[in-house]
Amino acid sequence: MSSQTIAEKKDTDSVEIPRDIPEGWSPTILAFACHYCAFAAADLAGVMRLSYETNVKIIRLPCTGKLDHIYVMRAFERGADGVFAAG
Amino acid sequence: MIVGTQKPMEEIWEMIKSYKKVLVFGCNTCVAVCHQGGNKEAEIMASMLNMHAAQEGVEIEIQHSGIERQCEHEFFEPAEDTIAGVDAVLSTACGIGVQFMAEKYANTPLFPGLDTCFLGAVDEHGVFSEKCQACGKCVLGETGGICPVSRCAKRILNGPCGGSTNGKCELSKDLDCAWQLIIERLTALGRMDDYEKLAELKDWSFDRAGGPRKFIREDIQV
Incomplete structure (x- = not known):
């Protein structure tokens, strides 16, 4: 089997069923942030009294290297609409 | 693996x-x-x-x-x-x-x-390629450590076919001709005399042609 065939196969690997977006809906976003940079930046934003949307929840990691595949999967499994890693 | x-x-x-x-x-x-x-x-x-x-x-x-x-x-x-x-x-x-x-x-x-x-090897991170077909009678000793059974599309045993061009197989320009690799390696090893030796007809009964295979070590059976 060529590598191209394998790559093509991966494109069909989605389990997502597209749905209509209800009115007034806002996504729940999880942010995995590195303790030493992105989380510190969020901390600084707090000190500066800057605000951000409440639908973004920050999870502090000792390093984004700690971010495992399964953390992202679990986030979606438990209802998060988006995940971002900052570090 | x-x-x-x-x-x-x-x-x-x-x-x-x-x-x-x-x-x-x-x-x-x-x-x-x-x-x-x-x-x-x-x-x-x-x-x-x-x-x-x-x-x-x-x-x-x-x-x-x-x-x-x-x-x-x-x-x-x-x-x-x-x-x-x-x-x-x-x-x-x-x-x-x-x-x-x-x-x-x-x-x-x-x-x-x-x-x-x-059955393949990890050529580089994320790239896996076929290297063995478990044919049951290894010819790597004669072919400079490059397997014509698994890496030549035709599994031929006495040099490249006419489809070999600029070192690539006619199947794909990305696919190395196994026999080109064998010749290059035998040349590098100073063993091109071995290339001139005709390989005997391969006994495919050790491959799948002989049915499912089994190997038994009676001395370690419990």
Whole structure:
């Protein structure tokens, strides 16, 4: 089997069923942030009294290297609409 | 090692959706190296199936577990209870592991999560390529350590065919001609005299042509 065939196969690997977006809906976003940079930046934003949307929840990691595949999967499994890693 | 690729999720879902409790069961040796069927991949697959079940509105409990090797009895011991507690198992082992489990757990429905592809090596991170077809009579000693059985599309044994161009196979410009590689290597080793020796007719009865194969070491049997 060529590598191209394998790559093509991966494109069909989605389990997502597209749905209509209800009115007034806002996504729940999880942010995995590195303790030493992105989380510190969020901390600084707090000190500066800057605000951000409440639908973004920050999870502090000792390093984004700690971010495992399964953390992202679990986030979606438990209802998060988006995940971002900052570090 | 054995290389496999995950089956499309839809195909997997069709196999397991009628069961109430399914175990996605990883094999943490060969297929973990190609990041397709290890215990970690089994966990991710279970998570994807859980989400799919939720979206489809199907009540199904999907668990995950795994062992180091699904082709030996001894490794199953810690997972016995887990396997006994489910209605079906989706094994992410190679075809060997799936069959081994199917024989071992005769009353548990077993499904393959992977398509087993070939015996290969890790050329570089994320690149796996076929290197052996387990033909049963190794010719690597005569061919400078490059296998014409697995790496030549025609499996020919006495030099390249007419389709070899600029070192590439006629099948694809990305595919090296195995015999070109053999000649280059024999030249580098100063062994081109060996190239002139005609290979005898290969006895394919040691390959699949002789039926399923078996190897028995009576001295270590218990």
